[in-house]
Structure formats: C-alpha cells, structure tokens
Amino acid sequence: MVVVTALAGIVFGLALASPPGPMNAIIAEESVLRGWSSGFRAGLGAMLADVLFFVLALAGVVAVVDSYPAVRPLLYVVGGVLMLYFAVGAFAEARSATSFTDAGSADSTGFRKTFVLSLSNPYQIGFWLTVGVGLLEPGHLDVLAYAPAVGDLLEGTLVVQTGSPTLLVGLFAGIAVWIVAYPAALVSAGRRVDAFAPAVAALSGVVLVGFGLVFLAMGAVRLV
Template sequence: MSATLLSLLAGILFGLALAAPPGPMNAVIAEESVVRGWTAGAKAGLGAASADLVFFLLALLGVVGVVERYPLLRGVMVGVGGVLMCYYAVGAARSLRTSFVAADSAPEESAGFRKAFVLALTNPYQVLFWLTVGVGLLEPGAVDVFAEAGVASLAGSVVVETGSPALVVGFFGGIGLWVTGFPAALVAARRRVETLAPVVAGLSALVLAGFGVAFLLDAAGTLGRFAG
C-alpha cells in the first residue's frame, strides 16, 4: 500500500477519532438531529467542522499560537464558551417536550450551524488540539506507526506522512463522515423509538451544562490570577 493511501486512511481514522467522543459539539448535533431531522443535525456538524477548518487555516498562518502566548485571551475565550454552553443547555432542556410528530411537520430551519460553529470557536479543547496535535499534522515528516507503538517486528510497514495533503484531506474526510453519519444514525433510531427526542434533548442539556460550568470555573481561575 502506498504511503499516500496510508496517510489518507490514517487521516480518516484520526478525524473520526477526534469527532466521535461525547462532548458539547456532539450534544448539539444530537439535539438538532432528533428534534429537527437529519438536515439540521448535519448542518450543526458542518458548523463544528467549519470551525476546525478555520483553526486549520489559522494554524497554517501561525495565528493560533497567539492564544498560547496570552493566557488572559484564553481565559476570556473559555468564559465566553462557558456562558454559551449554559445558554444552549437551557434551550436543549426546553426541547424535552418536543415530539417527533411536531418535529417532522415543522420547518427544517434551525440555528444549529451557527450554534455549533460559535461553540467550537470558543472551545479551549479544540484550540488546544490545533496548538499541539494539529500543528504536528501540518509539519512535514513521517511517523512509523508500529515503531512508535513498540512493535519492532512490524516497523516500517505502516508509515504515515505528516504535513501531506493526503493526511489533511483524510482528516477532514473522517470528520465529514462522522457529522453526516451520526445524525443519520440518530434519525434512524428516532423512527423506531418515539421517546428518543426528549431523552437526547435531556442528555444534551446535561452535557452542555456540565461543560459550561467546567469552562466557567476554568475561566474564573485564569482571570482570577490576573485580578489578584
């Protein structure tokens, strides 16, 4: 298998691994999907992915590193993100009484794209990723997967080219697979379980509120050090 194809596949797996874990972005995607349908969920996913694209471009320009050099700026960003997550948690909680019948007959319009995009831009974990791992993706080089894992007998058999277009394309392709496939899976389950919408909305509210409070505490600690 060629190094280009290996890098493409590695990028897809990496993008999926980054996008799949539970968190505020997937909470928004889940809520939009079960309440308003696949289109709304995919739009929310596209909003989160668009923020990654912005960070990717900023990383190319070296702008993302500014956040690392100015803790006060990071604290403000985290605080804004915490407030937004708490606000959206309230909106998710208000969706608890939404039925699938009402959702299916309602227009597909939603603020999911904007909501996920803004949350992602103020998500310190996403910024941290592009300050660390994301920068590594862009730097030209090579990673021997099995050698790094300590499997000497297979060293050299799977080498991924960092900084290659194939890796970057695969990475965003993996994210794209998740943000379209995850809403599709939720909508398919929605058709079988009538009570899924309020359950997902409730879980989304809890996840958003939890992250929102955590972000606010983080921001308070950072800003408190400057105030002191």
C-alpha cells in the first residue's frame, strides 16, 4: 500500500500542476525567454504557495475562507487584475523577443509572479479546502470503486491511504516533476525553433487575458 499511495500522490501532484492555466502560462513564458532555470523558478513560486496552503490547511486556517462569503469573490477580482497586469508584460516581451535565450537572468520575475498569483487563486485555495483537506484526513480512499459502471468489479484494486506522509510526499514530488520537466520540454523546443519564444510569450499573454477576464467576471457576479 505504501508504494501505491506514493504513486497515487505523484499522480495527484501532476494532476494539480499540469492543467493549462495562468501558472503554466507564466512558466512557459519564463522558460522560452530566459531559459530552464527561470521557468523552474516560476514553477517553484507556485509550488511554494501550495506548501503554504498545505501548512495552513493542516492548521485549519484555510477553512476560514469559507467563513466569510465576500473573501472568495474578492480573490477572483484581485487574481483577475493581476493576470491582466502580467499579460501586458507578456505581450511586451513577445514584441521584443526575437529568439530563445538561455540567460537564466536575474531579471526574471517569474517566481514572484506565480507566488503572488497563486495566493490569490480561488481554484488553488478551493483545492486545499476540498480535495486537500480530504488527503490530510487519516483514512483510506478506494479510488477505482467510484468508477462508473465497473466500480463494483474494481473495488479494492487501488486503495490509497489518506493522511499519510507518503501520500503528501508523493503529491509534492509530482508537482516537482512537473516544474522540472515542463520548462525542460519548452526549452528544448525553443532551442530548435527561434520563432517559438515570442510565439509562446504571446500565447501566454492571451491565456492570462482570458483567465483574467473570466476571474473578473466571476468576482463581479458574486459581489453583486
């Protein structure tokens, strides 16, 4: 069960870190414009926020967000404004970038961007209020038992021990794998195709604008 739990934790971590969104847009921008180390540092910013949320969830502090209905809409608005602000920078860099550079520069602000954005990301907070809390509570989760139609047949096949250090280590190991491998893949592609860098920066800006407008709209609806 220890091995299964560790592997399940890694899968959970990858599932948390890999979906397209504003964090991965910033990691992509940093990776192709400044190199792997800058992309990795941007990933560390998001991961550090998850570590902070984990500690707060462990202490029961994160649940306070649900006690104040106005907090989450405000987070949507703040997050949306930050995304639009970062999108302006991404478009400016797309115009000025002519090729991939492996500068790994001290000018990189990716770590600060992803960390601040993560702290105001309702989806990330929502994860630790729901799934995250479930992973922290001691018990067992029969993962495949909930599969539609075949749940009864697969019951007991994949049992994960929740609340165990093994699961949590696996979770953050999965996130770490993503923030190492994702920038590396982008850098490899960027080195082969010089035009890849400004294109990714522009696409990152588009993603940030899209999510920023969605977050602002969701926040406005909830505040009205």
